[in-house]
Amino acid sequence: MEAHIAEWLNLLVRWIHFIVGVAWIGASFYFNWLENHLDRKPPQKEGIDGNLWAVHGGGFYHLKKFTNGPDTLPPVLHWFKWEAYMTWVSGVTLLTIVYYYNAKAMMIDSSVMALSPATAIAIGIASMIISWFVYDLLCKSPLRHKPLMLGIIIFAYLAILAFALSHLLSPRAAYIHVGAAIGTIMAANVFFVIIPSQKELVKALTENRIPDPGYGVNGLLRSRHNNYLTLPVLFIMISNHFPSTYGSPYNWLVLIGLAAVAVLTRHYFNIRHINKAVWMLPTALFGFILIMFATMPPKQTALAQNDIISTAKIMPIVKQRCFGCHSSKPTQPGFSAPPAGLAYDKPGVLENNADKINTQVMQKIMPLGNLTQMTDDERNRINRWYRSLKQEAQ
Ligand code: HEC
Structure with missing residues (x-):
């Protein structure tokens, strides 16, 4: 009875997590695409940065991006934040139902490390909290003026996290907690940085002053990071179905490799409207195939x-x-x-x-x-x- 209810609770929360996750990432992909496809060719109307025509679902849409913002605040302004918060809340709930509620079976692998359930859960929760603080500190450090270097260091931190967790927790718990740490960074970015910077934009508009540029720069940086983190986090969310990834003795390396493939793929789509770096996609595909061969089980000899x-x-x-x-x-x-x-x-x-x-x-x-x-x-x-x-x- 209890197990049956747990399963249905799992179904409900997973379903919600999936739906709000699709809404969050869908909106984020859409706005990213919009930004990259705006027609900015002059002449543009006064105060307009670019515009775009689209046809969808039986109607024409004409969108405009303002250089600084409208003169007066429109009565209804849509924000796109609940998708992010709900994805995180439902994700942590799911983590609790599936992993923490059943920690002995789901989180511990005594051949990796014989932990107690409480320790395993504490490691899981700590990995999310610590990751946010490390990431946030890095973004506030002088490194923020060197975005590429910052990106590489964030990637390196996540690689170290994958290595550490895969030497502490069961393979699947290790994978899912790297995903949860990245998801936490992404949702916290929305909550602590991106939405406050948008609030500043709106506030400046109502007070008839130029917005503090620091907010915008910061918000853009975090939103870029979120954009690059989406594909790795999505891989981790489906990785449970692929035992040759998390089950490999070098599962942390597989995770890092596939994350690199994902980031490169995302980068190609982010820059292709300004720079057709055609080598990127084949390189990503090549990396994927390389990992496939590297994880191939040894050929087995015929049995007597x-x-x-x-x-x-x-x-x-x-x-x-x-x-x-x-x-x-x-x-x-x-x-x-x-x-x-x-x-x-x-x-x-x-x-x-x-x-x-x-x-x-x-x-x-x-x-x-x-x-x-x-x-x-x-x-x-x-x-x-x-x-x-x-x-x-x-
Ligand atoms: C303590 C409970 C438990 C025991 C014991 C157990 N399993 Fe499982 N098994 C599970 C769970 C839970 C899943 C579903 C995992 C998931 O997909 O989330 C599963 C899934 C599987 C799958 C499907 C994996 C997939 O990707 O579709 C196989 C195959 C499997 N188990 C084989 C075995 C074999 C063989 C044994 C005995 C040597 C065994 N299991 C013992 C709990 C158990």
Whole structure:
């Protein structure tokens, strides 16, 4: 009952997180695109920086960007901030439901470090708070006058965070907390810097004075950072489906590599209207393929006839180590239905999912948090069973 409610709560919050995240990033992409596509060719009307025509959903739109702002404040002004705040709030709620509520299974991997659940949770929360303070200090330091250098140092900080977390928490918890740290930086940027700088713009307008330029410069810097951080954070949010990324022994390096690929891709789209740096996209694709090959599992030698293992032979291992969660009626507290829909007590489910099972078991992601204490010898037997199936299929 409790597990069932937790699952539905998870569904509700995840759904909300997804929706508001789409709204936030969608708006951010749209305004970025708008800025880059404004027609700024003279002649423009007095006080207008550029304009743009668009057709969408059965109507024509004509947008204008003001050089300094309108003469009087319009009665309705849209702000675009709740998407960001709600994405963060729903994200942290989801983190709590999925990871902190079930910390023993979800956050701890004793082969990485035997932490207590409380310590693991504390590390997770600290990673978000510390990241914001480090990032914010960097942005306020003299480095802010050297945006490229600042960008590189922020990237380096996040790389160190990925390295540290992957040596403390379970692989998936490490990944998701790098994502949560980046998400925290992005939402805090909106809350502490971008929205206040917009408030200053509006205030200056109503007081009929020139806005303090410091605000605008700062807001633009943070909003640029948010723009570059979007693609890495989106990768992390879907990474859970890709065990060869977070499950790799060098998972932190995979994360850094894919983040670099994402930043380069974003950069290409940001600058292509002024500088067609065509080498960027192929380079990003090449980096992606390089990481794909670098994470390739070693080729396995053919099994000798007497090393062949049948499904019946591994059944006792699966019963002991997996059934607690992966059976029609899970007995593990916190599980009301077989996770990922995989109930190994049903005929054919093991064989049909052999690929996934082999990956999850050999990368030590399953059994979750090794709660059921599977041994290395048992893992090797699962691998031999998998290879036996492959060999038979040939
Ligand atoms: C403590 C509970 C638990 C135990 C024990 C457990 N699993 Fe899982 N397993 C899960 C959960 C939870 C998921 C869903 C993870 C997700 O996708 O969020 C899962 C997902 C999977 C998946 C699907 C992964 C995917 O990407 O679709 C496979 C395969 C799997 N487990 C295999 C195993 C095998 C094999 C064992 C036994 C050696 C095992 N699990 C033991 C909890 C468990």
